[in-house]
Amino acid sequence: MAIITLTTDFGEKDHFVGAIKGSIFSELEQINIVDISHSISPFNISEAAYIIQNAYSSFPKGTIHLIGIDSELSPENKHIAIKLDDHYFICANNGIMSMICNDIAAEKVVEINIHDKVETNFPVLDIFVKVACHIARGGTLDVIGKVINTIKPIKNLIPFVNDEHNQIIGSVIYIDNYGNVITNIRRKFFESIQKTRAYEISARSHKFKTIYQKYSDIIDFDMEESKRNVEGKGLVVFNSSGYLEIAIYKSNCSTVGSASTLMGLKTMDTVTINFLNQ
Amino acid sequence: MAIITLTTDFGEKDHFVGAIKGSIFSELEQINIVDISHSISPFNISEAAYIIQNAYSSFPKGTIHLIGIDSELSPENKHIAIKLDDHYFICANNGIMSMICNDIAAEKVVEINIHDKVETNFPVLDIFVKVACHIARGGTLDVIGKVINTIKPIKNLIPFVNDEHNQIIGSVIYIDNYGNVITNIRRKFFESIQKTRAYEISARSHKFKTIYQKYSDIIDFDMEESKRNVEGKGLVVFNSSGYLEIAIYKSNCSTVGSASTLMGLKTMDTVTINFLNQ
Amino acid sequence: MAIITLTTDFGEKDHFVGAIKGSIFSELEQINIVDISHSISPFNISEAAYIIQNAYSSFPKGTIHLIGIDSELSPENKHIAIKLDDHYFICANNGIMSMICNDIAAEKVVEINIHDKVETNFPVLDIFVKVACHIARGGTLDVIGKVINTIKPIKNLIPFVNDEHNQIIGSVIYIDNYGNVITNIRRKFFESIQKTRAYEISARSHKFKTIYQKYSDIIDFDMEESKRNVEGKGLVVFNSSGYLEIAIYKSNCSTVGSASTLMGLKTMDTVTINFLNQ
Numbered sequence: 001m002a003i004i005t006l007t008t009d010f011g012e013k014d015h016f017v018g019a020i021k022g023s024i025f026s027e028l029e030q031i032n033i034v035d036i037s038h039s040i041s042p043f044n045i046s047e048a049a050y051i052i053q054n055a056y057s058s059f060p061k062g063t064i065h066l067i068g069i070d071s072e073l074s075p076e077n078k079h080i081a082i083k084l085d086d087h088y089f090i091c092a093n094n095g096i097m098s099m100i101c102n103d104i105a106a107e108k109v110v111e112i113n114i115h116d117k118v119e120t121n122f123p124v125l126d127i128f129v130k131v132a133c134h135i136a137r138g139g140t141l142d143v144i145g146k147v148i149n150t151i152k153p154i155k156n157l158i159p160f161v162n163d164e165h166n167q168i169i170g171s172v173i174y175i176d177n178y179g180n181v182i183t184n185i186r187r188k189f190f191e192s193i194q195k196t197r198a199y200e201i202s203a204r205s206h207k208f209k210t211i212y213q214k215y216s217d218i219i220d221f222d223m224e225e226s227k228r229n230v231e232g233k234g235l236v237v238f239n240s241s242g243y244l245e246i247a248i249y250k251s252n253c254s255t256v257g258s259a260s261t262l263m264g265l266k267t268m269d270t271v272t273i274n275f276l277n278q
Numbered sequence: 279m280a281i282i283t284l285t286t287d288f289g290e291k292d293h294f295v296g297a298i299k300g301s302i303f304s305e306l307e308q309i310n311i312v313d314i315s316h317s318i319s320p321f322n323i324s325e326a327a328y329i330i331q332n333a334y335s336s337f338p339k340g341t342i343h344l345i346g347i348d349s350e351l352s353p354e355n356k357h358i359a360i361k362l363d364d365h366y367f368i369c370a371n372n373g374i375m376s377m378i379c380n381d382i383a384a385e386k387v388v389e390i391n392i393h394d395k396v397e398t399n400f401p402v403l404d405i406f407v408k409v410a411c412h413i414a415r416g417g418t419l420d421v422i423g424k425v426i427n428t429i430k431p432i433k434n435l436i437p438f439v440n441d442e443h444n445q446i447i448g449s450v451i452y453i454d455n456y457g458n459v460i461t462n463i464r465r466k467f468f469e470s471i472q473k474t475r476a477y478e479i480s481a482r483s484h485k486f487k488t489i490y491q492k493y494s495d496i497i498d499f500d501m502e503e504s505k506r507n508v509e510g511k512g513l514v515v516f517n518s519s520g521y522l523e524i525a526i527y528k529s530n531c532s533t534v535g536s537a538s539t540l541m542g543l544k545t546m547d548t549v550t551i552n553f554l555n556q
Numbered sequence: 557m558a559i560i561t562l563t564t565d566f567g568e569k570d571h572f573v574g575a576i577k578g579s580i581f582s583e584l585e586q587i588n589i590v591d592i593s594h595s596i597s598p599f600n601i602s603e604a605a606y607i608i609q610n611a612y613s614s615f616p617k618g619t620i621h622l623i624g625i626d627s628e629l630s631p632e633n634k635h636i637a638i639k640l641d642d643h644y645f646i647c648a649n650n651g652i653m654s655m656i657c658n659d660i661a662a663e664k665v666v667e668i669n670i671h672d673k674v675e676t677n678f679p680v681l682d683i684f685v686k687v688a689c690h691i692a693r694g695g696t697l698d699v700i701g702k703v704i705n706t707i708k709p710i711k712n713l714i715p716f717v718n719d720e721h722n723q724i725i726g727s728v729i730y731i732d733n734y735g736n737v738i739t740n741i742r743r744k745f746f747e748s749i750q751k752t753r754a755y756e757i758s759a760r761s762h763k764f765k766t767i768y769q770k771y772s773d774i775i776d777f778d779m780e781e782s783k784r785n786v787e788g789k790g791l792v793v794f795n796s797s798g799y800l801e802i803a804i805y806k807s808n809c810s811t812v813g814s815a816s817t818l819m820g821l822k823t824m825d826t827v828t829i830n831f832l833n834q
Contacts, residue, residue, distance in 0.1 A: 003581060005574065011317075011455030012290060012568060015333035015519075018283065018314030022336030025281060025310065029338075032581065033312075034589075036574030039567075042456050042530040055571035058578030058681070060585075070528075074494040076503075121492045122518035125336070177567030178598050214677045216630040225632075240678035241571075250626075252598040289595075289733030290568060293611035293797075296561065296592030300614030303559060303588065307616075311590075320734050320808040348806075352772040354781075399770045400796035403614070 002136040003032045003059060007052050008068035008124065009040040020068075020125055027133040036065075043070045045154055046267070049099035050174045050182070054241040056087055056100070064132045067091035068124035079112040079123065080151065081131055081141050088135050090128045095154035102157060110145030156268070159185050161193055168193055168273040170244070172265055178251045179258020181265045185244040185273070197275040201236055203246055206263050208236045211244065218249050232256050234263065246271070280414040281310045281337060285330050286346035286402065287318040298346075298403055305411040314343075321348045323432055324545070327377035328452045328460070332519040334365055334378070342410045345369035346402035357390040357401065358429065359409055359419050366413050368406045373432035380435060388423030434546070437463050439471055446471055446551040448522070450543055456529045457536020459543045463522040463551070475553040479514055481524055484541050486514045489522065496527050510534050512541065524549070558692040559588045559615060563608050564624035564680065565596040576624075576681055583689040592621075599626045601710055602823070605655035606730045606738070610797040612643055612656070620688045623647035624680035635668040635679065636707065637687055637697050644691050646684045651710035658713060666701030712824070715741050717749055724749055724829040726800070728821055734807050735814020737821045741800040741829070753831040757792055759802055762819050764792045767800065774805055788812050790819065802827070 004024060010016040021033050036055045040048045048069045056065055064087075071092040073079060082089040082097055084106040089097055093111070112131060120126035131144050159170035170185040181203070190211075201208040212218060218235045219228060230249050239245040246265065251258035259265060282302060288294040299311050314333045318326045326347045334343055342365075349370040351357060360367040360375055362384040367375055371389070390409060398404035409422050437448035448463040459481070468489075479486040490496060496513045497506060508527050517523040524543065529536035537543060560580060566572040577589050592611045596604045604625045612621055620643075627648040629635060638645040638653055640662040645653055649667070668687060676682035687700050715726035726741040737759070746767075757764040768774060774791045775784060786805050795801040802821065807814035815821060 001585065005578075007574075009455070013315055013317035013329075014455050015314060015329045016455075018285075018312065018329075018333035019336040021312050022283075022333060022338070022341070025312070025341075026336065026338045029279065034574065034577050034581070036571060037569055039569035041533070043528045044530075051569075051571045051574075055574035055578060058575040058582065060578070060582045063578070063581075072492055072494050074497065075499045077494070120518075121515075125518070177565070177570050177572075214628055216628050216633070219630065221631045237677075240676075240681070250599045252600075254597070287733070291593055291595035291607075292733050293592060293607045294733075296563075296590065296607075296611035297614040299590050300561075300611060300616070300619070303590070303619075304614065304616045307557065319811070321806045322808075350770055350772050352775065353777045355772070398796075399793075403796070 001030050001032050002028070003034060003063045004132050004136060005034045005036050005055070005059065005063060005065045006038070006068070007036040007040065007048060007055070007065065008038050009042045009044065009048070010038050010068060012038055016122075016124070020129060023125055023129045024133060027129070028136055031136060040069055045069065045095045046156070046173055048096050049154060052089070052096065053099050057085065059087065061086035064088040064090070064135050066124070066128050066132050067096055068128065069096060070094050071123050071128070073115060073123055079127060080109055080148070081112055081135070081145055082109045082151075083107045083141060090131050093152050095152045097151055098153045099157060101151060108141055109148050109151060110141045111148050112145040114144050156184060159183075159189065165193060166275045166277065170271045170273070172267050172269045172271060175260045175267060179248070179253040179260040180239070180251065181246040181259045181263070182239060183244045183246070183271045185271065187238045187242045187244070190244060190273070194275060197277070199273050199275050202272045202274070203265055203269070204263060206234060206246075208234070208246070210236065212237045215247060215249055234259060244271070279308050279310050280306070281312060281341045282410050282414060283312045283314050283333070283337065283341060283343045284316070284346070285314040285318065285326060285333070285343065286316045287320045287322065287326070288316050288346060290316055294400075294402070298407060301403055301407045302411060305407070306414055309414060312337075318347055323347065323373045324434070324451055326374050327432060330367070330374065331377050335363065337365070339364040342366040342368070342413050344402070344406050344410050345374055346406065347374060348372050349401050349406070351393060351401055357405060358387055358426070359390055359413075359423055360387050360429075361385040361419060368409050371430050373430045375429055376431045377435060379429060386419055387426050387429060388419045389426050390423040392422050434462060437461075437467065443471055444553045444555065448549045448551070450545050450547045450549060453538045453545060456525070457531040457538040458517070458523050458525040458529065459537045459541070460517060461522045461524070461549045463549070465516045465520045465522070468522060468551070472553060475555070477551050477553050480550045480552070481543055481547070482541060484512060484524075486512070486524070488514065490515045493525060493527055512537060522549070557586050557588050558584070559590060559619045560688050560692060561590045561592050561611070561615065561619060561621045562594070562624070563592040563596065563604060563611070563621065564594050565598045565600065565604070566594050566624060568594055572678075572680070576685060579681055579685045580689060583685070584692055587692060596625055601625065601651045602712070602729055604652050605710060608645070608652065609655050613641065615643065617642040620644040620646070620691050622680070622684050622688050623652055624684065625652060626650050627679050627684070629671065629679055635683055636665055636704070637668055637691070637701055638665050638707075639663040639697060646687050649708050651708050653707055654709045655713060657707060664697055665704050665707060666697045667704050668701040670700050712740060715739075715745065721749060722831045722833065726827045726829070728823050728825045728827060731816045731823060734803070735809040735816040736795070736801050736803040736807065737815045737819070738795060739800045739802070739827045741827070743794045743798045743800070746800060746829070750831060753833070755829050755831050758828045758830070759821055759825070760819060762790060762802075764790070764802070766792065768793045771803060771805055790815060800827070
């Protein structure tokens with residue numbers, strides 16, 4: 001059974017997501033529809049790019065990913081469908097796919113051109129669903145669009161490295177459900193610059209000299225539990241998606257606080273790594 | 279495979295929705311359960327009416343819509359099942375269905391009368407699920423209730439028009455995920471009063487003289503992007519459901535603000551349209 | 557078709573839940589995945605215990621419940637799989653299951669020991685999904701873990717009763733979507749202490765002398781609707797899960813207020829019942 005995933009900024013309350021699912025079931029009786037997220041901040045391309053990049057590859061080959069963020073058709077905002085890594089993606093050409101496409105070359109990109117057949121002011125419902133169901137039925141991209149060669153990029157994807165190669169300047173791209181602060185600095189990139197040097201990570205006035213492998217590495221399990229005093233303590237890890245993340249051990253935005261709330265870190269803020277000369 | 283949709287005010291956190299899905303799967307192994315919304319404001323009949331009206335018709339004929347809002351059985355709050363437009367609806371007789379029934383006549387309405395067979399203080403789980411599964415198995419409404427002829431109405435469904443037919447007084451019925459402000463003034467109704475006259479729309483101190491067809495119609499694409507200055511600008515559209523909506527271009531309640539937050543508009547507030555004599 | 561339910565503190569926004577579903581579909585094409593809740597407060601074991609206890613039994617026998625709360629593997633936080641009441645549960649051994657296991661004896665508990673075969677810092681995705689799919693395929697617990705005899709308990713599960721048996725001191729274990737305040741005092745427990753005595757329930761400065769069977773029992777339906785004045789009034793019920801609950805009639809945290817907001821009651825607060833001598 002084919003799978004269609006949904007990633008949107010439609011929220012959990014409105015009828016939009018329900019209408020889209022109903023519309024898919026009206027076209028295809030046998031289909032698995034899976035929500036990835038509907039809580040992307042409205043019109044936030046970077047958040048959507050981060051979410052879809054880290055969710056898509058867990059799905060089986062052939063999965064169709066419908067992404068409804070900032071998708072109103074205009075002369076400057078066209079609709080595209082992409083085949084990449086044996087997955088399909090349907091979205092607006094607004095930068096959402098540039099994060100994935102930077103890692104893995106797209107097999108095919110088409111600009112969707114079925115709009116003359118459909119009157120709509122809800123394109124995700126009327127255009128994206130039609131394209132998704134076409135692909136789910138085994139249809140090809142060539143039938144619903146014309147091939148294009150480049151897609152729109154997003155900014156701040158790649159951290160800056162200075163000429164001496166002893167400093168990385170990255171930025172915060174996502175704050176997760178625990179208030180953990182995720183940067184655009186990825187493990188492989190970091191290691192390629194670091195070599196074997198010691199380093200200091202700075203975010204506002206906070207400094208860190210260790211990157212942990214997992215959150216509980218901050219605990220000394222030989223110490224008695226009552227004396228450890230680690231809850232609420234800041235730390236840096238490479239998260240499960242391979243991004244450098246500033247976290248608080250067992251954080252909770254609405255009670256004990258989180259890396260974002262306690263350190264005052266927001267999306268777009270700068271995180272700097274200085275490497276020490278050997 | 280039959281489809282049962284769920285629309286409730288149970289929220290995203292509690293066990294209620296999970297329990298309902300488990301209960302449906304305990305009765306029917308082959309069923310598609312689709313969430314429409316669980317984030318209706320508690321006991322908010324008008325919100326639920328708007329959501330279900332704009333979601334249901336995207337689903338295939340025969341879909342069963344279970345609506346759990348203010349559904350505790352009492353002498354004044356009976357349970358009903360409705361067949362309408364080849365869809366089925368199960369809910370309390372508290373006004374939720376009057377919005378849809380105003381547009382399309384119900385084929386059949388029954389007051390559910392299986393309560394003597396079921397002890398419960400969670401009727402959505404124990405009564406609504408039983409009725410939904412009965413219908414999904416091909417059962418008829420007559421078996422689970424007795425036919426009634428009228429359902430409870432809700433107020434403020436229809437905007438007011440003055441005797442001279444040069445003024446519509448509508449009200450805000452819903453605030454969506456983007457903070458857009460949706461009124462009870464529908465396109466067809468508006469056009470039947472407007473004829474070809476110019477008009478001015480007023481909401482608090484804000485005035486509009488144009489109703490756009492889509493949000494990006496506010497942009498002059500011939501102008502250089504940096505000079506356009508449209509983000510955060512107010513506009514009026516007929517939304518994808520055909521309702522007159524006051525919006526902010528690319529709004530976000532928690533960052534740049536929205537029509538609701540920036541113009542101070544809330545549910546039940548008045549929106550007036552004055553038509554200019556020709 | 558097998559059913560896997562998901563209960564986590566991953567929230568509605570991040571990619572974690574989507575990745576888990578994708579990963580399950582990559583292992584099993586025919587599977588029903590059902591969300592119970594992803595909005596458990598971060599690391600809140602008691603909340604998760606309450607939710608899973610009240611949701612699981614509505615599902616068919618054989619259902620597999622994957623619980624992702626505080627599940628990072630450490631010397632003090634092992635992974636377990638439990639067979640109980642013909643359901644399967646996969647979680648960390650952090651107390652989550654002690655509420656259910658207190659009511660119903662587990663048929664089998666194993667400590668999962670497949671970690672040496674899997675490198676991961678996202679154990680719910682990499683370990684729990686593997687175990688869930690193993691069980692869904694008909695695999696046994698012995699293959700993926702070694703039998704253990706005790707699981708970690710949580711505190712405050714059982715209310716305190718004084719020696720004279722004329723006082724119960726309970727505590728608040730959950731605040732639901734309506735702001736209703738749920739205590740750890742269950743109907744059967746209450747009745748076993750009460751016998752036929754009158755009682756007074758105290759929570760902060762609020763006192764109640766009646767426990768209703770349902771919320772609308774507070775209404776006198778013989779009185780004219782406009783004179784009733786019940787909205788916003790406090791009451792005590794045994795909720796649909798059998799727990800003593802302090803509620804406000806038709807409450808809404810963000811408008812009229814709720815039991816939690818109006819009476820200032822939070823999780824861990826004390827609720828006392830004094831029985832009057834006959």
